[in-house]
Amino acid sequence: MDLELQIKTLPSSPGVYQYYDKSGKILYVGKAKNLKKRVSSYFTKNHEYGKTKVLVKKIAAIEHIVVNTEADALLLENNLIKKYQPRYNVMLKDDKTYPWICIKNEQFPRVFLTRNVIKDGSEYYGPYTSVRTARALLDLIKELYHLRSCNYDLSEKNIENKKYKVCLDYHIGNCKGPCENLQTEESYDIDVLAIRNIIKGNFKEAIKSFQELMFRFADEMEFEEAQKIKEKIDLLANYQAKSTVVNPLITNVDVFSIISDESYSYVNFFKIANGAIIQSHTSEIKKKLDESDKDLLELFIVEIRQRFHSQSKEIYVPFQVDLGKNIKVTIPKLGDKKRIVELSLRNAKYFRQERFKQIKIVDPDRHVNRIMAQMKKDLRLKVEPRHIECFDNSNIQGTNPVAACVVFKNGKPSKNDYRHFNIKTVDGPDDFASMEEVVFRRYKRLQEEGEDLPQLIVIDGGKGQLSSALKSLDVLGLRNKIAIIGIAKRLEEIYYPNDSVPLYLDKKSESLKIIQQLRNEAHRFGITHHRNKRSKNALQNELEQISGIGKQTVVSLLKHFKSAKRVALASFEDLEKVIGKTRALKIYNYYNNK
Incomplete structure (x- = not known):
């Protein structure tokens, strides 16, 4: 079908459009609030950006999918980009397999770090963009609770039949020995419930239960046990203090920000629970068609929320984005909410600076090209x-x-x-x-x-x-x-x-x-x-000030010695050869007496 005719007959509804070249290869996927207006603009505007001009020249066919809302269009655009990876779309791909904290679906559940998500009913928290953060959280959990690390099948039957014996972990105080029925499943599950809350960023319940336990030990005059519990409370409070960056009332919120230059954008994501940042991730996005910050941030938000399985109903952003009615978009103007968006932006800026320093070393040509384009x-x-x-x-x-x-x-x-x-x-x-x-x-x-x-x-x-x-x-x-x-x-x-x-x-x-x-x-x-x-002139003037030395003598000396400094350092014999004994003696004595 003729391209012009295709454009004229496009609907004025929200949807996704796809551009193909003459060989049928997909070039670009885009979303639009109004398909007809958006697609028409590619062919009526005079595009300053070179790659957009090239794209428009290559378009041989257009396909479109109509959806109910712009939010649906954004989701569909994201899925089609990931599926087809068109040449002129930005790619939000990330080759890393991020670690998760797993609470295993089993009796007396183990809690451990893994990169493999298996759908067996186990609970997975994450993914964590920093292995160090995930390990620090696990270390805290192991300090607070005595969980098993073995992979025994601790069924009621196996425990009753005394199939297993306690291992070294029990003897050094890292496990309470559920394999020999030294700890009940009910007691173990209470610990797992507390761990689940800590991983979600809710420290309040864990601190409260530890405080109750500490007071009970103190009332029973078991002060050593009370001190151990106090140390655990201090450990939790210290970890929470390091994590809390905003008002603890801010919970279950995603924060996004973006900073751009000519060729790249840098976008940051925070997940906030109970005033603590429990996840953070920054990505570099290579621009393909001079995309706006709004377009890139919308794409990033959809992609990151899918990747990190976020169910948050509210997001904080520095400017308005269109994500549909199911997500509350907040643009904070002051207070703690504003500060957390500023912190996100600062993280994006620091990431950008680090990338610049790395690129300057490993890819100086790209560094120069970026600066020249920016200038x-x-x-x-x-x-x-x-x-x-x-x-x-x-x-x-x-x-x-x-x-x-x-x-x-x-x-x-x-x-x-x-x-x-x-x-x-x-x-x-x-x-x-x-x-x-x-x-x-x-x-x-x-x-x-x-x-x-x-x-x-x-x-x-x-x-x-x-x-x-x-x-x-x-x-x-x-x-x-x-x-x-x-x-x-x-x-x-x-x-x-x-x-x-x-x-x-x-x-x-x-x-x-x-x-x-x-x-x-x-x-x-x-x-x-x-x-x-000035130094040269000062030396020449000094020569002329010597009694009995005229301008012509100075000219003769400078012609021969090339500079006034060399005249000052010359021997009497060398001076005599140029200007005679009498005047040579005057100059020689002048400089040597100084």
Whole structure:
């Protein structure tokens, strides 16, 4: 069927659409509140994102499934993505098999860690994204309760027939010996019930029962036993204190947050029970079609709730998401609820920073590509700034005006390309005229020598210096070929040509950090040159101040020795060869007497 006709006849209902190429291979699965509007937008919009353009060109056929609600569409989209894994959809796949805490379906149930979920009526809690967290919880349980670790079949018949004998665990106090009927099944099950509550994050009942037991021992003057129970209460309270991060009244809630850059999103999930985080998981999602944070978070929420078997009726998120009527969506504005969403976001940010550090080491190309893409977006550029040049003027106390040009390639200093400029056409300290001169000289030379031009020029200064640099680019015909910005020192505001309103980048953004690094490097490089020049001039002036030494003698000496410093260190014989015995003696004595 003709594509145009297919689009025209699509229903205006919620549903899922699937794009296929000419060979019948599925390209993309998407959900929509209104199928007709959503699918039509792919073919009527002018897509800036390159991959979306490529996708649209490949679409040869469209199929759709109508559902009752947008929430149903989200669930169906998630299932179809997992089933078909289309090329242009983000993948929320995770190859890890997470551990579970299992309470075995048997008489005198064992409690242990496993990665294999067997449907035999046993209870499984998790999955835990951190094995360390699961082990810490199990260690706590073993400290509090004496459970068996053997895999004997402790049926009533086997116990009556005295089939088993107590093992070492009984003798060292880790088991109460149910195999020889030294502990009743009823007593054992009470412990298992308490363990079930602790795993769910409900410590209140366990602490209460231990307190009652402690007071009973104390009343019976069994103070050693009471002390042992007190230690267990302290252990539980300490574990709960470490776990509790919000109001204990917040229970059975899922928390989600997301942070994104140009190519990837990082999403965090917390499960909260009785004010404690009992599960935490962060994922990195590679974007395929410049997806919005809302779309990605909705997909992540559905996937994670399925993966971790969450039955929570309420979720906390930083912005509105559409998940249907069965889930209460809360966007906290203040208090403990707000703090837990902020904590989730902080976890996503830390995870992102860790990934950046890892990628910088193991995949430097991806690190550079990400930063370049981010700079292009942040600075509103037409192309990625792979080659950046930054200019800075130095004229301390109005003397020896110089300028510096530093070059960054792929976000890193390219020191071989740094250049110094002595100001030639400007008298006195005039930053604007000096900037105009050095920018003209730099790019006139690059044009003449056929060298590559930068994609971005950064001027250290505000609107005045930027306007001066623009004059030179206009004369050279480069204004529309190279992007140029100015960075003012006071508030780090960034100025653009013909725009009086500056851009303020996030103080923590990598784009601003690179521009600041450029500016600081240009300043350092310029100051070094300025200092060297002043030192050289000071030495030359010192030569002229020696009694009986004129300008012509100084010129002769500098021509021969190349610098005033070498003149000061020269031997009498070497000086005599150039300027004669009398004047050589005056210079030699001047420096040696110092």
